[in-house]
Amino acid sequence: MKISEIKERKIIHRPTLSFDDYGNRIYHSYEYYLPYNPGFKGNETQRLFAKWIDIALFCVIFYYGFGIQIITGILLSVVCVIITGALSEFYLGTTIGKKIFRIKVIDDEGNHPDFRTSLKRNILCLANLYPNFSEATSGSIAMGTRTTIQMHFSMHLNNRMCTTYIIKESKIPEIKSLLEDTRSANNSHRID
Incomplete structure (x- = not known):
């Protein structure tokens, strides 16, 4: 397994134009698997x-x-x-x-x-x-726009x-752990 093959799960919450009964904005959740950046x-x-x-x-x-x-x-x-x-x-x-x-x-x-x-x-x-x-x-108040x-x-x-x-x-320990987890996950998929 390589670092360039590791994917990281990210959940992004995007606001909608809708609000709930209490006036709070409603968000949609989107899940992405992005390349891991060490x-x-x-x-x-x-x-x-x-x-x-x-x-x-x-x-x-x-x-x-x-x-x-x-x-x-x-x-x-x-x-x-x-x-x-x-x-x-x-x-x-x-x-x-x-x-x-x-x-x-x-x-x-x-x-x-x-x-x-x-x-x-x-x-x-x-x-x-x-x-x-x-x-x-x-920009600042004293100097204006520069x-x-x-x-x-x-x-x-x-x-x-x-x-x-x-x-x-x-x-380094986090990267080694991610590489081991990904290797073991790939090995279990091959066995199945």
């Missing part, structure tokens, strides 16, 4: 900071340890982060930067990704750093292409 909201920012932490560690090592100039150190750091990131995700499921934010990388079966997949993820992370810009309008430009990083390309997931460490 990720968490706001992981793009945490992943970006984790990557910058990993790069900064290598920059410090190259600058103070080897006396390499900052720009050259940054370029070498990116290469080192890709290689060491692939190795540490393969063995531990995380990097130093991700460990600070308690983030793990898992494959579609709930395990650490294999080395090839992890290397592909880390190479594709370079494309993730390309920012998207959008307009945002906010339009600002917001920058967003799309950090999902490498996960989609490699079928990996970024999760919080605390969510």
